Amino acid sequence: MIIKLLELIPPNTKIDFFGHRFYAMLASIIILGGSTLMLTTKGLNFGIDFVGGTIIEIKTEVTPDLPHLREVLKELHLGDISIQEFGAADNLMIRMPQQEVQPGAAEADVQRGAIEKVQAALNKEFDNKVDYRRTEFVGPQVGKELKRAGIFAVLIAMGGIMAYIWFRFNWQYGVGAMLALLHDVVGILGLFSLTQMHFDLSTLAAILLVAGYSINETVIIFDRVRETLRKYKKMPMTEIINFSINSTLPRTLMTSGSTLLALLALYMFGGEVIRSFVSALFFGILIGTHSSYFVSTPSLYYLKLRPDPEKPGTAVAEEPA
């Protein structure tokens, strides 16, 4: 008979999650407060997808001299051009801001002209041995539209998720799930504000993915809460919450663990282009787990899903089966 090789969580683990909720809440308050502070003071570093601009990724045969190259591109007077290494020493990422258009000049020509000037300078600098791996240009109008469409998609997706939970469970669960979602989204936005990583379309996708992941986690615990509520008609809400979280603990550890491992593979081998996307997911999964344990589930208690029996005068209402 094959033996069990590894036991992640000893059976019948009883951690008092609910009792420790204040520490967790403190952590949440720090995350949320810090995020809000960062977002209001530093704001997000929007990538070209949302504000317009140009990025050019190049690969060169010789290792480029970055300070010198910065000087060369500065001479072009095209605004604040940033040059960074991108994954390897001979791989560069050049970011150009949206060019100012003088009245009378054609918008498209000005932007195109700027790209051509940079390419000419690079060709000269590297003796025509430049591989233009990627060029992305987004006009200001398109950027605005992408931003609007992106925010719209996020809101609709969240609304859809909430509505489903409301429908499948109860309004308390719906509100709890929404609180957790807000917590996660604000937390990730805060991380992006803190690190000033570029916030672009794929970041938006990452946020939605994290929202989905966190909701998945929440739904699984909610499912258990609902089942336990039906099974133990007299158990106080605090115990129900603790029991539900504890009994889903091995599953959380296993699933989060393997997802994080898969992400690790993506981070290590997936290439530079999606690395920031992956780090957003990484952080998001951690914060999503946190919110399922300490935001959505405890809020069921505060929303009086099962009225507290210890308080005198409160009728014990049964959850409809």
Add this chain to the structure above:
Amino acid sequence: MLTIPRWKAVLILAVALMGILYSLPNMAGPELRTWLHANVPSWMPGKTVNLGLDLRGGAHLLYEVDVDGVFRERGDLMVQDLRTELREAKIGYSSIGSAAKGARVTLRDEGDAEAVRKILRKLDPNLDIQTNGATIEASMNEVSLKSVYDQTISQSIEIVRRRIDELGTTEPLIARQGENRLLIQAPGANAEQLKAIIGTTAKLGFHLVPEAADAGGTRSLPFAEEPARRLAVARRPMITGDMLETAQPSFDQNGRSVISFRLNNTGARRFCDVTRQNVQKPFAIVLDNEVLSAPVIQEPICGGQGQISGGFTVKTANDLALLLRAGALPAPMKVIEERTVGPTLGSDSVKSGRKACLVGLLFVIAMACLVYGLFGVFASIGIIINMLLILAVMSMLQATLTLPGIAGIVLTMGLAIDGNVLIFERIKEELRAGRSILSAIDTGYTRARTTITDSNLTALIAALILFSFGTGPIKGFAVTMCIGVATSYFCALSFTRLIVLTWLKLKRPKAIPV
């Protein structure tokens, strides 16, 4: 619930087998692939996953068509026609000019208003005409504005398609987006070349150069080669680019690059007439509002053939000849979004994506086997089948795989194990609660099913919404997510269950190794 009906088992195995078969072509090398695409009927496994532009290299260009320019031009023409008509009808006016999408004229005598209205109706029956005392304003009505709009866009699409076809680019996607935008996606294309040929309007016209430049009928245009020099040419061209039958690059007797053209019948007749009437007068060859050259008509030109010079290089002559053959764009277009990926980055991304998928798969399998032993092996088989099914479905639907889509697949792997984990943990719990093996497995599956359904449905809702509202990378990501959710549901609740139950039946174990 512990037995699966035979027909169901057969169905499950058939789906898994199809997954394996239809994903197989993706493992083939490039030559075998081409052979498969060419020789295998479309319902048989032969299709491979459609790689997005970010993985195979190519250009994604979003253009805005300047339809207002067309309206301005129409307005200009209307003013000219009106001027001629008024002159012929001997109606006096104090001012005339173009207005918003039309023309405006102020008459000397208010009494002529009715006559002018008639003239305008004759010029274009679809005009909105407003009279305000002696001032009459005519503008195109909603219907004709809409038809001009649609016509301009569909013509632009047609011309762009012809131009790209001349380049020999394979399978370009050219589509209208929103009101006045054109999306062009060309895999494997050289973006610079593409932009160069799409960005030029290539509006050619032969204009007479009137000796006495009257202000209304002429336009002052710069020379292409020396923009400081200008020439007043007649507004209305005698020959336009659409009268060209063909255009080829060639050389003149001095060895300079020129473009040889031949006019169609209408053009040839027109050119013959006009040149006969204007011998020894100059005319201007105008391309996109720049004068290429202004030769003097030596003798009537009636063969319908000629040459255009304008200081071309071999390359510019080549490009221009191509543009003239394909036809002019009805309106100028400008790039408002561009994403081009070179072939090296594309293939690097495919390589790293494949590697990330395999390593991720290994990690997840290792973890599953470590934690659940034999059941982990069962789950791992399920996950591998899941991966193959995703590939197979994407190949069959010809859905586009993008780089964020690969990330989606890797993540689905993590999530795919979730279903199995929920079931196994539940079985463990039920065993601990004192149930027999059979009953523990039975309740494990039943109880976990609702949870898995709920969690997968929420994920599916999010993915579907992303798919319908998202753009670009988000959409690519959503496609793989949707497919992944569906296949992992199948793998956890049908395929792996089939393995577990078969094992149970064959071994009749006394203890379960989860």
